[in-house]
Amino acid sequence: MKATEQVDQFYEVAIIGGGAAGLSAALTLARARRDVVVVDAGTPRNAPAAAAHGLIGLEGINPLELLQRARREASSYGAHIVNANVTGASKTGDGRFAVRLDDGSTIQAGQLLLATGVVDELPEIPGLDQQWGRGVVHCPYCHGWEIRDQRIGMLATGPMAVMKTLLFRQWSPQVLFLSNGIEFSAAELAKLTDAGITIVPGEVSRLAITDDRLTGVMLDDGTMVELDALAVSTWATARLDGLDELGVDTTENAAGISVVADATGHTSVPGVWAAGNVVNSGMQVSEAAANGGRVAMMINTEMIFGPIDPASMAHSSEKSA
Template identity: 35%
Template sequence: MKTEVLIVGGSFAGLSAAMQLVRGRRNVIVVDANKPRNRFAAESHGVFCLDGKTPAEIRATALAQLQAYPTFRLIDDSAVDVEQTQGGFSVTLAGGASYHTQKLILATGITDRLPNIPGVKEHWGKSVIHCPYCHGYELQDRALGVLATGEMSFHQAALIPDWGATTLFTQGQFKPEAEVLEHLIQRGVGIEDCAITQVVGDGEKIQYVALADGRQIPIKGLYVAPQVTITTPLVAKLKLETVEAPLGAAIKVDDFKESSTPGVFVAGDLSNPMQSATFAIASGTMAGIAAHRALIFNH
């Protein structure tokens, strides 16, 4: 089957891109297995006019609106292979179907690498979180911690005192020094070098963190800046260039979200150094508009 634009990923970025294209009266296929990165969060916060909605509610609303356009189609599957062809790209899905598209938008394909500490994964997206702007307000005025995973955690720890009393857990590996340490102290951040060995709670709310020396520190919210891994095989297949970002590799794009391979646009967390629902929506909008312009001007 042929289409003008195929979008891999049907969450905030991919559906935002699709909206621009269907309103431009272009044929669009969105391929999505409905396993978004934000599926662990009960609510999305800080999204204009959508504060407090669940990611699933936002997706359902977007799909309902998109399905009112006759040139939109959603396919519940995963893209596993791609090759460049004359005039576009051929994308193969896990179910075996193949689609030819003139332009391709990638809007999915990264996975969070969480610290291998018991209790972190179980509380992820609830009381173990990564973004104060997304979830910090709900954890305000209580004991908070930052689990250091790299130097980015120092920046994170300097932000968090605006929401509550903060302790930076360096794990004995990532210790701030000089001006960074002075700034954290000025912000009232406590420094704990003994490693967290377990996060204890009921799977929703944390009660405390257990340290290697046997102490138990009451913590109600724990911030983690996870490293990310590119997991979609399409990036390697297309030989897309990457750049190093604070949380790991990201796809290199220009101001219009076009990658190093002409005709391939990349939106959302896969290309955004700073990641949030709002940034994903904005980048999807740009990718959709840019793909439409590329169809018109044949580039």
């Protein structure tokens, strides 16, 4: 459905972002008989990957096929899908939200859910972009099985590199730590050595790629380090293009920048919710989908009963347990 067909239409809930979290929320809300719209630009974070993993019942499904299925399922219950970019969003005088789209049209909504995900910022090393999602991976739980027992290099980009290297060691005895010119403590390096991980000094200048396949990395001194896969921790920044006017709080941590939301999905702005990777870039597809569904339930519940204190909900859960 084109955005031009939705000019100035009012929805009870507008969801910005049509990934696992956004579409799961749309499915839940549509099944709750809410009038809901999903605005999606069609650029999911995991598009470069050939398969999504750890998703029970759909293990190994292509990420784009998964989203196509999810769109059909949400639409079958009446959710509206709009293919567009958001250029602006703001709260109106009557307490509603106005979401402006890149074709000049506007969607109005009573509640707004941000499920925009994150943008992975890679180090500026030639070849990384080209191999991202294939020879270059970032999550051991997403890609570890596929590169098991292979020569895996961990490209250090920050303080989390040692921990992630030790994680990848679970999947292969052939793990190399590429320090990439970053200083690490003797205690951290000892942990790597004790785990049988080879420490490679020097900075990585580029990736070695043959026939569109990663074969290793080249160091700044000209040394070639042969590899079958390269792991890297990205800087994940919440996608908030066009959403600055909303003024939701964000926070910065070792993994990147995310939207601040409580356990129920509330952001710092009343009526604006958040779910999925935009809140926690470490969520896998299954987690993001579950989080989107849970936040959608809270949105519907509050639309019926009014604002609910997350602390009182947690206390009630403890008592019932």
